Amino acid sequence: MAREVLVLDKINAGYGEFHVLFDVNLKVHEGEIVALVGPNGAGKTTTLRTIMGMTTLYSGKVLLNGKDVTKIPTHKRIELGITMVPEGRRIFKTLTVYENLLAGALTKKARQRFQENLELVFNFFPKLKERRNQIAGTLSGGEAQMLAIARALMADPDILLLDEPSLGLAPKIVIQVFDIVKKLREEADKTILLVEQHVKHSLEVADRAYVLEQGKIVLEGEAKQLLTDERLRKAYLIL
Ligand SMILES: Nc1ncnc2c1ncn2[C@@H]1O[C@H](COP(=O)(O)OP(=O)(O)O)[C@@H](O)[C@H]1O
Ligand SMILES: [Mg+2]
Known part of the structure; x- marks a missing residue:
């Protein structure tokens, strides 16, 4: 079995006194x-935010590449190789595409590898290369999501947390987003934790899944097996 890049060990977390996550265990190799x-x-976004250190942690541990980061602030976690693409593709709308990418390369490592990462990102998203000088607020929904992912890649992460990347996109673009997720692993060696409403699509691209x-x-296992799990099929109307 490959190395554990991310481990959540019995996480209890929430917002102030509002308890959201109960004994959550999760691993990503x-x-x-x-x-x-x-x-x-259910607490999916809260889980990702807890991994980044943006919630109130009551108990449990977050390990990144074997290192306990539970008490480490968000920006230090980013330096250690983890980046989140938040829900709702929050890009800087008044900046250009290129300026958004620049804004993603904040850590020392990211600045050192800026040109390489820019090449990778433009290779992945040729549209963004074409539109590098366009104001980001004028991009389509799909392009804005690509930019949000591209900006996260500029931080040079080993592991990417994607929060509902396909939310609100047209069906054709949804398919493209899932293709990109696969490509990120295959061509850019990224490890990915994917939060999605499109249960069937995500189980098709994932190796393992947690419900x-x-x-x-309440349920975890091989994605292929979960696809045929009666409880899941009933709950999420997977056909
Ligand atoms: N910033 C916040 N402050 C307080 N409660 C929040 C905040 N964000 C989310 N919640 C609450 O936490 C619970 C889980 O939300 P969330 O993690 O966003 O769920 P999901 O991403 O699975 O839809 C919900 O009850 C939600 O209302
Ligand atoms: Mg959410």
Whole structure:
């Protein structure tokens, strides 16, 4: 089994006194695509935010590349190789595409590898290369999501956390987003934790998956097996 890049060990977390996550255990190995699925309000975003150190942690540990980062602030975690693409593709709308990419390369390592990463990103998203001087607020929804992912890649992460990257996109673009997730692993050696509402699509691209309900992991396993799991099929109407 490959190295554990990310480990959540019995996480209890929330916002102030509002307890959202209960004893959450989750692992992502190097090179894996792991899906985290579950209904609205289950705590998926909170899980990602907890990994980044942006919630109130009551107990449990977050390990990154074997290192306990539980008490380490967000920017230091980014330096250690983890980046999140937040829900709702929050790009800088008044800046150009290129300026958005520049803004993603904040760490020392990212600045050193800026040209290489820019090449990788433009290779992945030729549209963004064409539009490098365009104001980001004028991009289509799909292009804006590509830019949000591209900006995260500029931080040079080993592991990417993607929060509902396909949300609100047209079906054709949704397919493209899932293709990109696969390509990120295959061609850019990224390890990925993917939060998605499109349960069937995400189980098809993922190696393993976790199902979160009301802040608890209720099901986990090989993605292919979960695709045929009766409970999951019923709950999420996978056909
Ligand atoms: N910033 C916040 N402050 C307080 N409660 C929040 C905040 N963000 C989310 N919540 C609450 O935490 C719970 C889990 O939300 P979230 O993690 O966003 O779920 P999901 O991403 O699975 O839809 C919900 O009850 C939500 O209302
Ligand atoms: Mg969410």
